[in-house]
Amino acid sequence: MSQFPTGAATPASIVDALKTETGHSPNVRASFAKGRCVRGTYIPSDQAEEITRSLSFTRPSRVLARFSVGGGNPKVADADNLVLRGFSFRLGDVDQRSDILTQSAPVHYARTLDQMLAFLKARIPGPDGRPDLENVKAFSVANPETLHQANYIAAHPPPGSFAGTTYWGVHSFPATNSRDETRFIKFKIVPVGGSVTLTEDEAKMKPAxxxxxxxxxxxxxxxIRFSVMALLDRPGDPTMDVTIRWPNEDRREAVRLGTIVITRIEPNEACDAFMFDPANLAEGIGHPPDEIFAARHAACTISFAKRR
Incomplete structure (x- = not known):
């Protein structure tokens, strides 16, 4: 197989590759299959309207959210330090809702849909149940940007709590405020109580x-409280490539849009009955311009239909 994208990728082929990579587990999400549904509230800050006029972020509301562990295996061990943690949440009232999907790394593993499909195909297990490591290595050498996410995960200790993990929206979202001013932001969800991490030895001792x-x-x-932060753009920031971070992203200006407080566990059926749709954004937060985001709504819809 060529190690370079072929132009054959579609949202449907991405979902099929995700399912194939993890063994076609029936009736589960193609990605972030293992999770827990929760309920809470959102309290906006007095600075939110400076960034966006979206009523999802400038008005108090109930929150339905889901914490999750990456990959398509619903039985993955929580201590697996090679996969992401996820936090998806829905803010706002019926006609002003926004669904935000975030993860525990600030970058995605592919820049384009074609590259994403090739990345997944390179990791599909062979007859022995394992991927061909030489094939994976050859793909990585030809596509070094696809290692940025894995390198980030490897450089940080495993999370010790969903509540003590920082989550990012890897896309650049155009945000328009009440003065009709638009700029790009990135979402960063920061635990109010600080980070909770494990050593490798501690992780090995944890139950599944x-x-x-x-x-x-x-x-x-x-x-469990999180600050919903908006990282503010600067001229020249890359907004089309989700495999790279904005320059000095950890040290740049950020505005707290509000606070999420998780108040109770919900039956998983409450989150499984619908999909967190990344394209569902109340006016004032626009769709990011990158290719990966453009395909996510269709891929989520296909995955939702398969597990229904």
Missing amino acids: DFLHEDLENRIPARE
Whole structure:
């Protein structure tokens, strides 16, 4: 197989490749299959309207959210330090809703849909149940930007709690405020109580579902709060390539849009009954211009139909 994109990718082929890579688990999400549905509230800050006029972010609302562990295996161990953690949430009222999908790394693993399909195909297991490591290595050499996400994960300790993990929206979102001024932002969801991490030895000792058990222990004490931050763009920031970060992204200006407080566990059926649709954004937050985002709505719709 060529190590270079061929132009054959579609949202349907991406979903099929995701399912093939992880063994075609039936009735589960193609990605971030293992998760826990939760409920909470959103309280906007007095600075939110400076960034966006979206009523999802400038008005208080209930929140439906889902914490998750990356990959398509619904039985993956929570301590697996090679996969992402996810946090998807829905803000706003019925006609002013926004769905925001975030993850525990600030970049995606592919720049284009073709590259994403080639990345997944390179990792599809062979007859022995394992991917061809030489094929994976050859693809990575030919497409070095696809290693940025894995390198970020490898450079950071495993999360010790969903509540103590920082999450990013990897896309550049055009945000328009009440003065009709538009600029790009990136979402960063920061735990109010600080980061909670594990050493590799500690992670090895954890039970398979420890992140989920930790949620159940923290929620009664109201210990799960996140600041919803908007990282502000600067001239020349890359807005089309989700495999790279904005320059000095960790040290640039950010505005707190509001606070999410998780208040209770919900039955997973409450989140499984619909999909967190990245294209569902209330006016004032626009669709990012990159190719990956453009395909995500269709891919989510296809995956949702398959698991229904």
